[in-house]
Amino acid sequence: MTPFIGRRLYPLLVLSLSLATACASRPQAPTANLSDGVTGHPITLRSAHDAMAKVRHIYVAENHESSIDHFVQLQVLAEAHRLDEGVALAIEWLPHTLQDKLNTWLAGSGSKESFLEIITWKKTWGFSLDLYWPILSWAHEHAIPIYALNAPRNLVFG
Secondary structure (H helix, E strand, O other): OEEEEOOOOOOEEEEEEEEEOOOOOOOOOOEEEEEEOOOOOEEOHHHHHHHHOOOOEEEEOOOOOOHHHHHHHHHHHHHHHHHOOOOEEEEEEEEHHHHHHHHHHHHOOOOHHHHHHHOOHHHHOOOOHHHHHHHHHHHHHOOOOEEEEEOOHHHHHO
């Protein structure tokens, strides 16, 4: 789960993502289905705009290995940034113990190479960085603070 945090003090918006695929006889590219995480009702990113403008926290659930889910996360982040340039991104992908290293990367060039050098991604998270890179690089490019929220790996996995 990835929260996007703005400055407004309002209720919470939770968006859930699920993959919808066509039946095997008519293959099509998978698409993301958004639903309100509180009510379960289907929504579109466009219809979520008004709700996003009224909340302080937006939680976007995802499947870690879904490029479509991460694409939608980026769209939500971009829309939150359009609504409030003071938005910040909080991620579960890194433990809070790496926040100083993350800050070093954010203050630097923002390159993938420097990120991989500073953050031991494969050891820390393990999923393909290519899935997460568009979000990280977009946040860096737009000077959006990123906060590492996860517990250290030894606490998660014993």
